[in-house]
Amino acid sequence: EAQVTQNPRYLITVTGKKLTVTCSQNMNHEYMSWYRQDPGLGLRQIYYSMNVEVTDKGDVPEGYKVSRKEKRNFPLILESPSPNQTSLYFCASRDRRNTEAFFGQGTRLTVV
């Protein structure tokens, strides 16, 4: 089954404790992205990647890092999480020849 898998689905952590949210897709897609969803603000892009070892900042990259060492994986790293990073995070992937993006189920992160 074609899918984008994020882990964990829910996470509560403390300020300053490094964490990684994993994202994996099994569709051999070139493009992968991370978004955060906040009330009234919709989906804002954090980082995106057009292929292995190619990443670029989206609209709200501050406080986040990403890496794309393999085509299928695109982890999101919060080196020192802060409460303003409490949000719902989505990973997405798409084939560069198609317009439809596939989304993961989301990761609800709470930083206290």
Next chain:
Amino acid sequence: DQQVKQNSPSLSVQEGRISILNCDYTNSMFDYFLWYKKYPAEGPTFLISISSIKDKNEDGRFTVFLNKSAKHLSLHIVPSQPGDSAVYFCAAIGDRGSTLGRLYFGRGTQLTVWP
């Protein structure tokens, strides 16, 4: 600065009637426009798209209209059903220049279809 705008945060429609969701954009480099539907506790799912060279695309009860001169698109749902109640996101892709590889979203419109 938001390049894709959905100015109505919510819309309430009676079952069987038409739902019209609107979206405006600012960047002329966008090549495709998409609508995504999102239920609570799930990721967004693709609904329908339209190329910038077309002005209409239809898929069952869903039709998207594009007015390039006005930089405006709309999603029509006819007839509306209670299961259509969800947040609808308008999105745009421009696979060239500064927009290459990126998918831009609006803030979403919460559609509620009541019996």
